[in-house]
Amino acid sequence: MSRPSGSGTFPGPGERSALRGYVTVSFLFWLPAGLAMAPMVLLLTERGLTLAAVAAAYAAHSLTVAALELPTGGLADVIGRRTVLAGAGVLNACALALIGLGTAPWVIVLGMALMGAGRALSSGPAEAWYVDTVHAHAGPDAELRTGLARGAAASSGAVAIGVLLGGALPWLLGLGPDAGSALREFTSGLVLPLSVPLLLGVAVELLYVLHVLTALTEPPRPAATLRGVLRDVPGAIGAGLRLGTGDALVRRVLMTTGAAGTALAAVELLTPGRAAALTGSPESGAVLFAGLAAAGFVCSALGSRLAPLVARLAGDGERAVLVSLGVSTAGLLALGTTVSATGGLPAALAAAGYGLVYLGLGAAGPSENDLLHRRVDASGRATALSVQSLAQQLVGAAAGLAVGVLPAGPLPWLLGAVVLLAGTLLWARRAPAASAAVPAPASE
Missing domain, CATH: 1.20.1250.20 (MFS general substrate transporter like domains)
Structure with a gap:
């Protein structure tokens, strides 16, 4: 119980x-x-x-x-x-x-x-x-x-x-x-x-x-005790996995996290090469990428701080996730559609798109986790967060492999945008009511 x-x-x-x-x-x-x-x-x-x-x-x-x-x-x-x-x-x-x-x-x-x-x-x-x-x-x-x-x-x-x-x-x-x-x-x-x-x-x-x-x-x-830990840890893991398959809202959070992992994999794998091509050499491209990476994390921090305001304006947490991920999807589309273009305007659009990806993901995260914590009790909270992290890593790794084999150009960027759009649309309809919380593992 x-x-x-x-x-x-x-x-x-x-x-x-x-x-x-x-x-x-x-x-x-x-x-x-x-x-x-x-x-x-x-x-x-x-x-x-x-x-x-x-x-x-x-x-x-x-x-x-x-x-x-x-x-x-x-x-x-x-x-x-x-x-x-x-x-x-x-x-x-x-x-x-x-x-x-x-x-x-x-x-x-x-x-x-x-x-x-x-x-x-x-x-x-x-x-x-x-x-x-x-x-x-x-x-x-x-x-x-x-x-x-x-x-x-x-x-x-x-x-x-x-x-x-x-x-x-x-x-x-x-x-x-x-x-x-x-x-x-x-x-x-x-x-x-x-x-x-x-x-x-x-x-x-x-x-x-x-x-x-x-x-x-x-x-x-x-x-x-060692015996208790060896017995209770597998029970906590199993409870977390059951929650991911048994609760519709938690399942939606995990799928969205995987979609975000795909978007991040595309951005992190493709941006260094694009920066090098833009500056003309790997060395100067590395400097540009370091600046972009720092700017991306600043945008993510700003998005996180704006998450409560976004939720208030959107009406609730689920709509806030929808709006925030929509911003990230728009940013990734801007990166994909400007990859072959030259000139100041496409570069500015690409830079804005890069910032929007991180801004939207930063704003979506607190609302997603707020929803997650309302479906999980204290006995399985850390396990549920680990399941969420694992979903992002595994899906992101698979997406990285797919992005790596696609031909250079807009296609790899658009793959990330399509997957993130699919994750965004999961929130277009309300999630059903809660089913069951993660049960506490048996104790000595």
Whole structure:
């Protein structure tokens, strides 16, 4: 039998404190990811890895995330959000240190795998903690969208800031005479200018772990035993999967998330080459893409902050998702229809389309998750968020393969637009009433 989401009270932060804690956790977790994003590939090639080896390292990250996404979501539902989030920070700190200092390929691959494990552990528990805390203080009908929007905005803003810092720090270190050579010599080749953003990320991860352990309080849970964990985690995973197939609204959220994954895969795979073609060289194209990526995350953050306003203007959460995804679809169509055109106006339309894709997805996310949390109780909340994340990753990966084999031109962009349009139209009709919430796993 399922537990009410807002059952019980416990000493801890009020709603405002919970919001501050959630926003801070979101920012601190994603800032290191942004710091590593810009220099990562260049650092790995500087260490002597071929592009094929770099691809293998990234595959180790992706496969680890996919393999652990559901088990770690179930683990957070069984042993608690704070423990899992702290573990994610520790793993990410170790991963960034190994990648930033590692010189052997196996060390770098191990670091990427640990980063994937940390990403899987972090997928859902912070948001689940925030929703549980608000429900405990204000009841299961408490307003969630504003807090979810601010957390999403903090995440996107952190990545945008991190990308800019991660790209600027190695460049600034290289301004002085022989600064890069001096750094290599002083550290016996362990630290390169490109390593510095990742090592800064290690310090941020440690601050993140400290914040999680001190600011994120939880109600007491029964002491977890290995036997209980091994039994309850599969039960939580199964409950999450059953919700995805048994509840029409949750199924709609998952399908929409997959459509968004397709759109993001198309944009992220196709934009670097388009930037290089526009500027005339891969190097200048990389600089342009870094700026576009930062601008995209800023647009995503802005969209997230606008999500409550969009919901009020649209009338409710479902219409807000429809409007927001419609904006993203229009942006992707603008990118597709201008790919072969030249001149200032097509370039401006393409830039506007790029921003609209991220603006709309940012605005849709909080409303989607607000709807999701109203169909899921505390016992399966982190698992449901992991199922959502897994849907985006798996569909996005499949879409990336499809986009990669299509001929260059408008077609790959339009494929993403068509899939996103299909996800948008899912919200043209109202979802049926709730069926059943995720049941709590059996306890010792």
